[in-house]
Every structure is written in structure tokens, then in C-alpha cells.
Amino acid sequence: MTEFNENGVTVRLSVTDWESAAGTLVTTFTPDDAGFHLYSTALPAQGVDGVGRPTQVRPVGAVATAGEMTVDKPVKTIRVPGVRSAVPVYPDGPVTVTLPIRATAAGEAKVLIGYASCSSTEGCTIPVADRAVGLRTGEDGVSFDAP
Template sequence: MKKRQVATLIYLICWSGSTFKTEAANSSLKPAAPYTYLLKNFTQNNVKVEIRAKIVTESEIFLSATFTPYPGYHLYSTRMPAKGIDGAGRPTKFDVSVEKPARLKMYGSVTDQPRPFNVIDKSLSRPLPIYPAGPVTLTRKGKYSPGASNVIVHLTYMSCRTDGGCTIPVENKELRFTLKI
């Protein structure tokens, strides 16, 4: 099957029961170079989140989550412990699973852009790994074969102002959708 044919077959059916401040989904995706599609988006706790699929080859796909904090806010690294450092911060996480039977199989670890850096806070036992202010994209690789897969995404993040003050963390927010290729 050609890349263009595969791209025209992708569509998204949302079956999430969650209500978000803003939510969007494409029910019928049209081919467009470079074959990247917005699957879901929402804004919560001063961060806009976009979930995208990018068809790379006839059998390879990338799923990504881009977290864009409001101006003046930053996010914490994926490398931070689940409950932060001495309770401060939460990691930015993008966990993807697929219900069986699945036509999509995720592999490898999450990659992140941009790279995080450490901030020293003398009140904490070790440095805080944070991303620079601005968008952060986490990506997972996958292989697919034609058919439908029920995808479950769990997101965790916490935004903080560079001059102090943080939002309530979003922890293990679940999004579900069917990806048909």
C-alpha cells in the first residue's frame, strides 16, 4: 500500500469521556506532506497539549505530544522522579499503550526536544531538571499494520513560572482514541 493511500485511511474516533477546556479531533484525515496529523488537543493548567501522528514509512509511525506552557512558564524534565525532588515539580510524561488486538506496536523510549538543563535551588537536596521556557515535544516510535488500534495516552506535567509560583500538576491524564490506518 502506498504512503498516500495509507494516509488517506487514517481517521480518529474519540471515545474519551473527559471534558477539557478545549478539545479537537479530526474525524477524517486528508493526506498532506509530511503526513503529520493532529489527533487531539486541549489546554489545562496553563499548558496547551497537542497529540500528533506522523506516518514515516508504510509501516512506521511516530506519536508525539507537544506541551506549550503559557509565556513565562516552564515544564520539568522527563528525567525527574514521579513525585518531584523533595516534593517540588512533576515530570513531563507521555505514556502510550495500545489495547489488544492491536495493529500498532510502540517501541523504544520517549525522546524529548529541547534538552533539559539543571537549576540549583538551595532548599532542595539536588538540582531540578527543567526544560527551557517554550514548547516541549515528547515522541514515541511505533510500527503499524492496516486496521484499527485503541490507543490510550497518559500525560503528566506541571508548569511553573520562572520567577516562582506553579500550577496544580496534571497527573496521569488519560486520553483514549481509536487510530485506524
């Protein structure tokens, strides 16, 4: 397991059920302050009319996606002043994304993390895009690089 905190959100990553070079990447995004939400994984890369950034978990290198991403919270939509369309977000608080992964080779890999958090009363934090978290695959499984 590893974690980091950047721009108002603590991100914790772990790999569970690793067997035969495959497992599940579990990533939990926890806003530091109450009343903050994260945006849907389905949000377009540049947001809706420039508002928001999608919650992203993307493996690259010696690890690849091996199935569908799932999220433990339902998507809801909010209206933002000046934005024509509804914006898809998760309820305030932590959100956990799970993603089946598999090793494509022994060696170095990265998980690229992206997110933005906002509050209807406090505004938004600076978005995080492609924050790399290093990991290694090998005969003994998967290990994260030191933060």
C-alpha cells in the same frame, strides 16, 4: 491531531509517518504564559524532594512504545530554595516529545499525559497526572477521539 488545555499548558498530539501499524507520536507542551518551564521526562515521579512532576507521554491499550522517547530541548538544572538537589527542567517555552509507537491490535488505546509547569517568579501550576487522550487503531491507521 487533537489538543487540550489544562492547568496553564496547551498539549497538542499527532501521529506522523504511520505505516505498517507503526508511527511516531508527537506531543507538544506549550505553557500559556511566558517564563514558564516544564520538568524533564527523567524527573522521578514524585519530583525532587517533592518539587516538580515529570513530563510524561505513555501509551496504553492497543498501542505500545516502539523505541526511545526524544525531546527537542536540552535539559538544564535549576536550584529551588529548600530543595537539596538540582531539579532538571527544560528551557522556558514549548517542548516537543516524540515517541515511536506501534499498534498491538485494532481497537481502543489511550495516551496518558503528565506534566507540571513553573515559573521562577510566578510559582507553579497544579500538576496534571495520567490525563487520558483516547485514540483508535484500525486498518486505516490511527485516529484520536474527539476532545
